[in-house]
Amino acid sequence: MSKKIMSSCFMKLFYALVLLLSNAAGPVLSAEIKCIESERQALLNFKQSLLHDYGMLSTWRDGDNNTDCCKWRGIQCHDETGHIQLLDLHGDRYADAQYLEGSINLTSLIDLHNIQHLDLSNNFFLGSHIPEELIGSFTNLTYLNLSYSRFEGSIPCELGKLTHLQYLDLRNNYLYGELPFQLGNLTHLQYLDLSSNDLNGEIPYQVGNISQLRYLDLSGNSFSGALPFQVGNLPFLHTLGLAENFDVKSKDAEWFSNLYSLTILRLDSFRNLGSSHHWLQIINKLFRNLRELRLVDCSLSDTDLQSLFYSGSNFSSSLAILDLSYNMLTSSSFQLLLNISLNLQELYLSHNNIVFSSSFFPSFPSLVILDLSYNNMTSSVFQGGFYFGSKLQNLYLLNCSLMDRSFLMSSASIMNYSSSLVSLYLSSNLLKSSTIFYWLFNSTSNLRSLYLYYNMLEGPIPDGFGKMMNSLEVLDLHDNKLQGKIPSFFGNMSRLQILDLSNNKLNGEISSFIENSSWELIVSEICS
Known part of the structure; x- marks a missing residue:
């Protein structure tokens, strides 16, 4: 065998051995990867700037074999490099009561150059600003959520450098000033929510450059001027939320019709909506494809509603x-509402001027949620055997001046949908008789949430109530005039999670049947 052949065979064997060893060592090497020390210190410095973390950052500490920050809560590192890619510290100020609090030092995170996902939503960062130098250095970010965290100040123009960003949520903060035109550089952005801040000035036309945008919500701000026609260049936009009075002209109806993907339109506090022929024309053109339409606090009257949906050809089957x-609608609008769409699943009519009567109320066979709160229900709406629909799950009748007679005579009507009813809100009415409890467990056996607070209910809670209503998860009876002993059956309601008996005239021991229970109990001032 020649030396050349022997050399060739040797080299092949050598490379095969190297490849074999590298493959075998690969998983071991990856398993040894830990977080970068500079990034670990950045996280600890961030924690140090907080006033409270309420247990959210309990794993963020030195010692006790806990130095690998890739194993800390809310952290995800790259499998090979160890660099932090994800930081998810979203809080929950209500259910879990876990959130971050303090005027935070966000610049302490500046060493996280490789981060792609940052979520600091639902925290309490009162007085904190969004630092320009920090945002400008996070050029790999694809997801940024700072919503509901009480950030203050202006939106930094450096956001325009985050050209990989696909999701940006800054809603419900205290941000002010004009919207930076550099947002137009975010050509990969699909979700943009700036709602419920105090932003002002005109909407920059560069927003029309964000061609991949699917979701845009600018409501709850103080923008002025016209909505730029370049917004019509967003072919994938399916959700648009606006507020206050943007100026529109007849030509705007044309570019609005280019939003052929739009299925959700929300217009809040457009006080001149009814008097604006151009807005009515725009909505009417879009209406055929809409799945969700919200016209809240727009001073709409029955006549405006009629003008809005004047053309029968545009009535929607998809809505x-x-x-x-929060409008000025009366009972006359009901028949028109029925004609708008037979497929309505959710209908919200709270805070109007509706005086209910069964002769005015149409049937909505697909309805799942119905909110009639803050209207007048003292008439005979429940006595005509009218039919909401067999699919109704959530019924809101708060503050409707509902009295015992008009409600209890409605049993035959409400029995029509009682099998599907899951939540019933009857709070802040004029209900007095505890007979309502008997009615409830005879007609709504699948109920999970029952709210009867702020009524005038008198007498005892009947013993059979707990046995028949054992599907209840929430029972709120606070601020009534209920009397007698606290029923022991509460201890047998295995699904009950929240019970509020406060501010009644009940008496007796409650501790004997709630021992070892996971309920959230509110029983203060239950005795007279």
Whole structure:
């Protein structure tokens, strides 16, 4: 065998051995990867700037074999490099009561150059600003959520450098000033929510450059001027939320019609909506494809509603959610609402001027949620055997001046949908008789949430109530005039999680049947 052949065979064997060893060592080497020390210190410095973390960052500490920050809560590192890619510290100020609090030092995170996902939503960062130098250095970010965390100040123009960003949520903060035109550089952005801040000035036309945008919500701000026609260049936009009075002209109806993917339109506090022929024309053109339409606090009257949906050819078969809360509608609008869509699943009519009568109320066979709160129900709406629909799950009748007679005579009507009813809100009415408890467990056996607070209910809670209503998860009876002994059956309601008996005239021991229970109990001032 020649030396050349022997050399060739040797080299092949050598490379095969190297490849074999590298493959075998690969998983071991990856398993040894730990977080970068500079990034670990950045996290500890961030924690140090907080006033409270309420247990959220209990794993963020030195010692006790806990130095690998890739194993800390809310952290995800790259499998090979160890660099932090994800930081998810979203809080929950209500259910879990876990959130971050303090005027935080966000610049302490500046060493996290490789981060792609940052979520600091639902925390309490009162007085904190969004630092320009920090945002400008996070050029790999694809997801940024700072919503509901009480950030202050302006939106830094450096956001325009995050050209990989696909999701940006800054809603419900205290941000002010004009919207930076550099947002137009975010050509990969699909979700943009700036709602419920105090932003002002005109909407920059560069927003129309974000061609991949699917979701845009600018409501709850103080923008002025016209909505730029370049917004019509967003072919994938399916959700648009606006508020206050953007100027529109007849030509705007044309570019609005280019939003052929739009299925959700929300217009809040457009006080001149009814008098604006151009807005009515725009909505009417879009209406055929809409699945959700919210016209809240727009001073709409029955006549305006009629003008809005004047053309029968544009009535929608796709509309599933309609919110007309906080307007000036009366009973005359009901028949028109029925004609709008037979497929309505959610209908919100709270805070209007509706005086209910069964002769005015149409049937909505697909309805799942119905909110009639803050209207007048002292008439005979429940006595005509009218039919909400067999699919109704959530019924809101708060503050409707509902009295015992008009409600209890409605048993035959409400029995029509009682098998599907899951949540019933009857709070802040004029209900007095505890007979309502008997009615409830004879007609709504699948109920999970029952709210009867702020009524005038008198007498005892009947013993059979707990046995028949054992599906209840929430029972709120606070601020009534209920009397007698606290029923022991509460201890047998295995699904009950929240029980509020406060501010009644009940008496007796409650501790004997709630021992070892996971309920959230509110029983203060239950005795007279």
